[in-house]
Amino acid sequence: MALDSTEGSLKERGVRLTRQRQILLELIDRTGAHLDVEQLYRMAKERDPKINRVTVYRTVKMLKSGGLVDELDLMHYEGDQHYYETRLKQEHAHVVCLRCGRVEEFFGEPLQRLRKQIESHFGFQILVARTEVGGYCAHCQTLRAREVQAVRHDAESAAKAPGGAHTRRAHTRPE
Numbered sequence: 349m350a351l352d353s354t355e356g357s358l359k360e361r362g363v364r365l366t367r368q369r370q371i372l373l374e375l376i377d378r379t380g381a382h383l384d385v386e387q388l389y390r391m392a393k394e395r396d397p398k399i400n401r402v403t404v405y406r407t408v409k410m411l412k413s414g415g416l417v418d419e420l421d422l423m424h425y426e427g428d429q430h431y432y433e434t435r436l437k438q439e440h441a442h443v444v445c446l447r448c449g450r451v452e453e454f455f456g457e458p459l460q461r462l463r464k465q466i467e468s469h470f471g472f473q474i475l476v477a478r479t480e481v482g483g484y485c486a487h488c489q490t491l492r493a494r495e496v497q498a499v500r501h502d503a504e505s506a507a508k509a510p511g512g513a514h515t516r517r518a519h520t521r522p523e
């Protein structure tokens with residue numbers, strides 16, 4: 349259903365939907381995931397072995413400028429990478445774990461409320477809003493607590509050992 353409306357708006361814009369473009373659009377639309385160009389390329393290749401990277405890049409660019417997909421950087425968790433998702437999903441915030449890279453989507457009324465508040469506060473008409481939150485997921489918080497403990501434990505035993513922690517660090521970690 350969602351895909352039909354995407355195709356409709358493409359036709360309105362006079363964009364011809366070739367088979368390969370169709371494959372890419374379907375992938376972005378139906379997976380509902382946040383895919384980078386490389387992932388898209390690999391998935392598309394399974395459906396059409398003749399598809400090439402250039403087509404993937406061009407199509408993504410076209411879908412983006414046509415307002416059909418959103419480009420995200422997800423807190424730059426993996427560097428300069430960009431990720432794409434369909435614009436047809438309801439507005440949501442991305443909650444990114446900066447340790448494991450897990451991405452959660454937060455849907456909810458507070459986002460709409462924030463949008464309205466910003467619009468009335470600045471007399472602004474919002475066309476696009478992107479909310480990203482970075483931090484540690486529950487799982488990674490546990491792991492981090494363990495790591496901190498382990499580091500502390502190491503430091504304590506190093507301090508007790510002959511030679512002490514300071515001299516050892518100075519040798520192993522030149523700045």
Ligand SMILES: [Zn+2]
Nearest residue numbers: 445448485488
């Ligand atoms: Zn995590």
Ligand SMILES: [Zn+2]
Nearest residue numbers: 433440442453
């Ligand atoms: Zn999303």
